[in-house]
Amino acid sequence: MSDSLWGYQPSSGHTPGIDLTGYAVEATDGSIGKVDKYSEEVGSAYLLVDIGVWIFGKDVLLPAGTVKRIDTEDRKVYVDLTREQVKNSPEFDRHAQTEDPAYHEQLSAYYLAYRIM
Numbered sequence: 812m813s814d815s816l817w818g819y820q821p822s823s824g825h826t827p828g829i830d831l832t833g834y835a836v837e838a839t840d841g842s843i844g845k846v847d848k849y850s851e852e853v854g855s856a857y858l859l860v861d862i863g864v865w866i867f868g869k870d871v872l873l874p875a876g877t878v879k880r881i882d883t884e885d886r887k888v889y890v891d892l893t894r895e896q897v898k899n900s901p902e903f904d905r906h907a908q909t910e911d912p913a914y915h916e917q918l919s920a921y922y923l924a925y926r927i928m
Contacts (some may be wrong), residue, residue: 812870814837814899814909815854815876815920816874816875816876816877816918816919816922816923817852817854817855817856817874817875817876817915818853818854818856818859818875818876818877819856819875819876819908820876820878822880823874823878823879823881824880825878825881825883826881826883827851829857829881829883830901831849831881831888832846832847832848832849833845833846833886834846834881834886834887835885835886835887835888836858836860836873836887836888836889837888837889837890838873838889838890838892838893838894838896838897839890839891839892839893840893840894842889843860843862843871843892843894843897844860844861844862844863844871845860845861846858846859846860846861846888847859847860847861847870848909851875854869855877855910856874856875856913857873857874857909857927858872858873858875858878859871859872859873859905859909860872860873860897862897866906870905871897871900871902871903872899872900872903872908872909872914873890873892873897873922874915874918874919874922876922877890877891877892877922878891879891879894880892889903891925892922893927896922896925899917900918900921900922901914901917901921920927
């Protein structure tokens with residue numbers, strides 16, 4: 812992963828300005844949902860993923876540094892996480908925590924534990 816968990820990896824294929832809304836999100840062991848919202852803000856880039864039917868009514872915020880690859884042809888985003896790692900991520904409230912620095916710190920601590928060196 813990149814040095815910054817809140818920035819896209821150079822090897823991910825991320826192209827600024829490409830609308831990722833609606834892209835399927837794939838973990839290392841299967842599908843986890845669709846991109847509902849995303850940010851390209853430097854130092855605070857993320858994907859907001861609706862994992863609806865998989866875990867009823869839950870959204871997760873994934874730091875952009877967890878994105879391994881973006882396939883614009885198939886409209887898929889691949890992340891360097893398992894379904895279980897995403898499922899067990901810190902609870903997320905989309906109305907209060909999308910831009911909350913304290914929540915970003917909590918997510919950073921959680922996802923850095925799975926960081927591939």
